[in-house]
Amino acid sequence: QLQLQESGPGLVKPSETLSLTCSVSADAISGSDSYWGWLRQPPGKGLEWIGSIHYTGRTFYSPSLKSRVTLSVDTSQNQFSLRLTSVTAADTAVYYCARRWNYYDDSGNPHWYFDLWGRGTLVTVSS
Amino acid sequence: QSVLTQPPSASGTPGQRVTISCSGGSSNLGSNNVNWYQQLPGTAPKLLIYSNDQRPSGVPDRFSGSESGTSASLAISGLQSEDEADYYCAAWDDSLNGWIFGGGTKLTVL
Numbered sequence: 001q002l003q004l005q006e007s008g009p010g011l012v013k014p015s016e017t018l019s020l021t022c023s024v025s026a027d028a029i030s031g032s033d034s035y036w037g038w039l040r041q042p043p044g045k046g047l048e049w050i051g052s053i054h055y056t057g058r059t060f061y062s063p064s065l066k067s068r069v070t071l072s073v074d075t076s077q078n079q080f081s082l083r084l085t086s087v088t089a090a091d092t093a094v095y096y097c098a099r100r101w102n103y104y105d106d107s108g109n110p111h112w113y114f115d116l117w118g119r120g121t122l123v124t125v126s127s
Numbered sequence: 128q129s130v131l132t133q134p135p136s137a138s139g140t141p142g143q144r145v146t147i148s149c150s151g152g153s154s155n156l157g158s159n160n161v162n163w164y165q166q167l168p169g170t171a172p173k174l175l176i177y178s179n180d181q182r183p184s185g186v187p188d189r190f191s192g193s194e195s196g197t198s199a200s201l202a203i204s205g206l207q208s209e210d211e212a213d214y215y216c217a218a219w220d221d222s223l224n225g226w227i228f229g230g231g232t233k234l235t236v237l
Binding site for chain 1: 170171174178183217223224225231
């Protein structure tokens with residue numbers, strides 16, 4: 001069973017850069033047409049999509065975070081990463097990495113969904 | 128404020144059937160499939176329903192999804208105590224060119 005695991009500092013100072021890495025357990029990042037995503041959930045609040053990346057490097061970013069976010073992928077290490085600059089307390093959240101699976105049905109219609117998630121890692125922004 | 132609108136809470140007694148609604152617009156639910164996630168306390172979200180009405184392997188058939196126009200619904204029949212969780216709808220938005228989520232519905236089993 002494919003597994004995802006987030007790693008990175010649990011505490012980041014305001015105005016600094018948050019960096020997280022997601023390790024994928026099998027040789028899966030470049031082995032499929034999946035996108036790999038980052039999502040977050042502030043304490044007691046709902047889910048927010050941050051961005052997604054394909055193993056080719058193609059990216060999609062949330063419009064509200066686009067100016068501060070960079071996603072990258074390292075296929076040799078089966079990892080993909082998140083960088084979020086100029087963080088504030090509002091960026092305090094549990095950060096999840098997830099696989100966005102996709103397939104095309106018999107009519108050629110795309111079906112996309114996040115089917116596998118990491119356990120999440122809490123990142124607190126505080127001085 | 129979420130682009131997809133869900134009721135903040137729902138409740139039912141064991142054995143009952145409950146439904147959770149998700150309302151959107153033409154650029155998301157009106158043109159793309161909806162997915163539903165279940166988040167048990169202290170855990171990561173889990174895919175519950177994909178492509179409006181499809182259940183992943185291992186999800187009980189007590190859970191079902193439907194979609195009509197710019198709205199979607201999640202139904203849970205034969206409610207059980209272990210169904211107590213937060214439920215989120217999600218869809219791709221063509222205008223934002225990104226994923227959007229509902230604000231989540233906290234289901235309480237009385």
